[in-house]
Amino acid sequence: MTEPSTRPDGADSSARASILRALDEVIDPEIRRPVTELGMIERVDASDSPDEPAVVELRLTIVGCPAASRIEADVRRAIEHAIGERPYRLDLGVMTPAQRAAMRDSLRGSGPREIPFGPDSLTRVVAVSSGKGGVGKSTVTANLAASMSADGLAVGIVDADVHGYSIPALMGLTGPDAVGDAGTTVPTRLDDMILPPIAHGVKVISIGMFLGEGDGVVAWRGPMLHRTIEQFLRDVYFGDLDVLLVDLPPGTGDIAISLGQLLPGAEVVVVTTPQPSAADVAVRSGLVARKIGQRVIGVIETMSPAEGPDGARLAVFGEGGGRHVAARLSGEDESAPASASTSVSDLEVPLLAEVPLSIPLREAGDAGRPIVLNDPADPAAVALRAAARAIASRPRGLSGRSVGFRVR
Numbered sequence: 001m002t003e004p005s006t007r008p009d010g011a012d013s014s015a016r017a018s019i020l021r022a023l024d025e026v027i028d029p030e031i032r033r034p035v036t037e038l039g040m041i042e043r044v045d046a047s048d049s050p051d052e053p054a055v056v057e058l059r060l061t062i063v064g065c066p067a068a069s070r071i072e073a074d075v076r077r078a079i080e081h082a083i084g085e086r087p088y089r090l091d092l093g094v095m096t097p098a099q100r101a102a103m104r105d106s107l108r109g110s111g112p113r114e115i116p117f118g119p120d121s122l123t124r125v126v127a128v129s130s131g132k133g134g135v136g137k138s139t140v141t142a143n144l145a146a147s148m149s150a151d152g153l154a155v156g157i158v159d160a161d162v163h164g165y166s167i168p169a170l171m172g173l174t175g176p177d178a179v180g181d182a183g184t185t186v187p188t189r190l191d192d193m194i195l196p197p198i199a200h201g202v203k204v205i206s207i208g209m210f211l212g213e214g215d216g217v218v219a220w221r222g223p224m225l226h227r228t229i230e231q232f233l234r235d236v237y238f239g240d241l242d243v244l245l246v247d248l249p250p251g252t253g254d255i256a257i258s259l260g261q262l263l264p265g266a267e268v269v270v271v272t273t274p275q276p277s278a279a280d281v282a283v284r285s286g287l288v289a290r291k292i293g294q295r296v297i298g299v300i301e302t303m304s305p306a307e308g309p310d311g312a313r314l315a316v317f318g319e320g321g322g323r324h325v326a327a328r329l330s331g332e333d334e335s336a337p338a339s340a341s342t343s344v345s346d347l348e349v350p351l352l353a354e355v356p357l358s359i360p361l362r363e364a365g366d367a368g369r370p371i372v373l374n375d376p377a378d379p380a381a382v383a384l385r386a387a388a389r390a391i392a393s394r395p396r397g398l399s400g401r402s403v404g405f406r407v408r
């Protein structure tokens with residue numbers, strides 16, 4: 001990493017020291033580290049003579065860096081804060097390949113590259129799965145992520161739903177007005193490192209971001225899918241995350257099994273509607289997750305009965321699916337009389353939430369603002385927020401996980 005130059009006579013002027021201190025506070029919006037730590041400040045020259053212009057040289061990571069204008073504005077603000085009215089010059093440049101490589105090594109280490117979410121990682125990996133498609137799994141994922149991020153956790157999403165990717169839209173990263181938190185809605189490539197765009201504080205990567213205009217159909221088979229997911233997990237720089245949520249494709253196919261191999265320590269949340277047909281398939285997806293060594297930590301029922309405008313209960317998809325899935329995954333015999341008195345919170349695999357049918361939830365999703373942020377008082381938002389908090393506060397452990405079995 002480049003050290004900002006000191007004066008030839010070895011003395012450090014107080015103007016230079018205060019510029020450096022101010023630049024320590026400038027954070028690269030994509031990488032979320034100070035520009036000084038990333039080696040982006042090539043030079044700071046400032047004598048103590050107030051008429052002599054200070055000179056700062058800023059090196060961006062790549063040509064056309066999407067966050068360039070924001071970084072430049074932040075650097076100017078920092079310099080002006082440090083030296084007031086005094087004249088200065090800001091020179092802009094781009095890192096050399098060697099400087100970029102040094103920065104990458106400092107971020108992720110220089111050894112052989114591995115998936116950074118192994119068993120020793122402090123990041124909790126939570127895969128969100130469902131048996132059937134269209135049951136609201138991606139909506140749940142986006143809201144859990146936004147809620148955890150609003151609670152101050154560092155959160156990422158991998159949208160592994162390669163055939164039905166909808167996370168970018170649900171997180172507000174598509175459409176003409178989308179900007180993303182770091183000024184970009186697409187990943188930035190730094191050679192073999194990929195910086196994910198950020199939305200609502202969440203780092204988001206999706207297969208949808210790697211498809212050009214017009215080729216939105218993914219027709220890859222197993223090995224290609226496995227390689228893509230592996231690349232997401234290895235090459236995308238998420239930084240230190242508290243939680244990585246993985247939006248799985250519906251069902252129990254190739255990707256779920258690939259993820260089982262790549263992330264054997266992942267925990268799984270199963271999403272279902274109240275309908276028996278959806279619930280039965282959801283149970284199977286939970287059982288498959290368990291077979292590949294993952295721990296099922298809870299069930300979320302969505303599209304649950306809601307209260308209509310006249311106060312009447314509206315159970316469009318029936319009721320009871322979530323409880324049924326939780327009981328089955330907890331190994332309960334639902335026909336036994338004891339099960340009727342078992343409280344949901346006593347179940348080994350708890351029912352974390354029943355998210356009612358909600359028009360504001362659907363509208364918020366369409367607008368790219370998860371309902372937990374857009375309308376926190378809506379009953380669906382309240383239920384999703386409670387589920388996010390329950391997941392985030394659950395201790396990690398081996399209970400409920402079948403160990404020692406790997407799919408080859």
Ligand SMILES: Nc1ncnc2c1ncn2[C@@H]1O[C@H](COP(=O)(O)OP(=O)(O)OP(=O)(O)O)[C@@H](O)[C@H]1O
Binds near residue numbers: 140161302357361
């Ligand atoms: N509780 C709810 N109330 C109203 N609409 C909902 C609810 N949950 C989800 N939806 C709507 O249902 C549709 C499907 O949701 P979503 O895309 O999240 O499902 P999915 O299970 O991820 O689908 P896929 O299998 O295609 O990935 C969306 O239009 C979403 O807005």
